[in-house]
Amino acid sequence: MKKAILTSALALITFAMVNAGLKPGDTAVEFSLKNVDGTTVSLSDYSDQKGVIVIFTCNPCPFAKAYEQRIIALHQSYASQGFPVVAINPNDDEISPDDTMERMKERAEEEEYPFPYLKDETQEVYKAYGATRTPHIFLLQNKGGKFKVAYIGAIDDNAMDAKLVTSRYLELAIAALASGSSPDPATTKAIGCTIKTKS
Amino acid sequence: MLSVMQGKGQNITEINREGLEVITQNFNDTTYVVNFWATWCSPCVKEIGYFEELHRESVSGNVKVILVSLDFPKQIDTRVIPFLNQKEISAEVLLMTDLDYNSWIDKVDPAWSGAIPATLIYNRYKRVFLEQELTRDELFNHVSQIMN
Numbered sequence: 001m002k003k004a005i006l007t008s009a010l011a012l013i014t015f016a017m018v019n020a021g022l023k024p025g026d027t028a029v030e031f032s033l034k035n036v037d038g039t040t041v042s043l044s045d046y047s048d049q050k051g052v053i054v055i056f057t058c059n060p061c062p063f064a065k066a067y068e069q070r071i072i073a074l075h076q077s078y079a080s081q082g083f084p085v086v087a088i089n090p091n092d093d094e095i096s097p098d099d100t101m102e103r104m105k106e107r108a109e110e111e112e113y114p115f116p117y118l119k120d121e122t123q124e125v126y127k128a129y130g131a132t133r134t135p136h137i138f139l140l141q142n143k144g145g146k147f148k149v150a151y152i153g154a155i156d157d158n159a160m161d162a163k164l165v166t167s168r169y170l171e172l173a174i175a176a177l178a179s180g181s182s183p184d185p186a187t188t189k190a191i192g193c194t195i196k197t198k199s
Numbered sequence: 200m201l202s203v204m205q206g207k208g209q210n211i212t213e214i215n216r217e218g219l220e221v222i223t224q225n226f227n228d229t230t231y232v233v234n235f236w237a238t239w240c241s242p243c244v245k246e247i248g249y250f251e252e253l254h255r256e257s258v259s260g261n262v263k264v265i266l267v268s269l270d271f272p273k274q275i276d277t278r279v280i281p282f283l284n285q286k287e288i289s290a291e292v293l294l295m296t297d298l299d300y301n302s303w304i305d306k307v308d309p310a311w312s313g314a315i316p317a318t319l320i321y322n323r324y325k326r327v328f329l330e331q332e333l334t335r336d337e338l339f340n341h342v343s344q345i346m347n
Contacts, residue, residue: 062237132314159300160272166299189313191314194242
């Protein structure tokens with residue numbers, strides 16, 4: 001009985017932690033995940049960079065597809081400025097068979113991803129970050145060796161058509177960091193696909 | 200409300216930010232069930248039949264089901280109307296044409312992150328917002344909780 005109470009109390013605490021996720025200003029959570037090239041990539045591998053654009057994305061979501069070329073372009077523009085992209089696929093591939101490591105490799109090769117595409121196999125990373133959809137962006141800033149969350153949300157304000165974009169939220173946030181100020185807005189919301197997980 | 204697109208058996212009315220505000224902030228005796236969905240969203244497709252069932256059961260009652268599609272406007276003729284015909288959906292379907300999501304998600308509910316499916320059930324007394332896929336029982340139970 002005591003054990004049951006303790007277990008449910010722990011479950012509640014875990015639930016609350018999971019639900020909270022990260023907010024702008026928080027210290028980012030370290031991760032070590034398998035990449036499509038077979039290597040393991042960790043956040044701490046980027047300690048010589050100014051920051052990292054962490055993007056939770058996946059293969060089949062139409063919004064992830066709509067943003068795919070824009071994500072590649074972001075890496076090509078910003079990696080040389082100290083803000084490389086790291087893509088993380090958070091979906092359970094039993095529920096979403098297009099998101100197996102094999103299919104991720106195919107996608108990364110077809111589209112020649114210039115950035116790592118990591119699999120959140122245990123689904124602990126997206127929960128720690130508080131990602132809820134794909135694509136979901138977490139811009140991290142390296143502050144004296146510690147990564148801090150600077151911006152959370154969308155890449156821009158038009159998922160359907162890059163040519164119709166009027167606000168490039170993520171690029172504005174990077175520009176703010178580069179000029180020593182804080183991103184405004186520091187968070188944005190967007191429609192996206194749910195992260196597929198066993199309930 | 201902008202224009203009505205004619206499909207076989209199914210009309211889709213386009214709405215913008217102001218239209219969305221109207222349908223999420225009615226305060227009368229009707230209980231509104233506003234479901235945000237898209238044809239490409241598999242959990243949405245799974246649950247949409249329950250919303251249609253709720254609509255058919257309450258045609259003469261005081262529950263109003265509104266299905267707000269977040270499909271891209273260019274896919275209405277090719278995807279959305281054929282889907283609605285195939286599923287024989289007779290509940291009201293609206294197409295959200297404002298793609299500046301950040302400008303209106305919080306107005307529907309501040310707790311909404313933007314993932315779909317998402318469902319708002321409300322009347323003048325009570326309101327619940329659910330960012331999740333619903334089973335038939337969950338949907339009907341939530342509606343009766345709001346009504347009673």
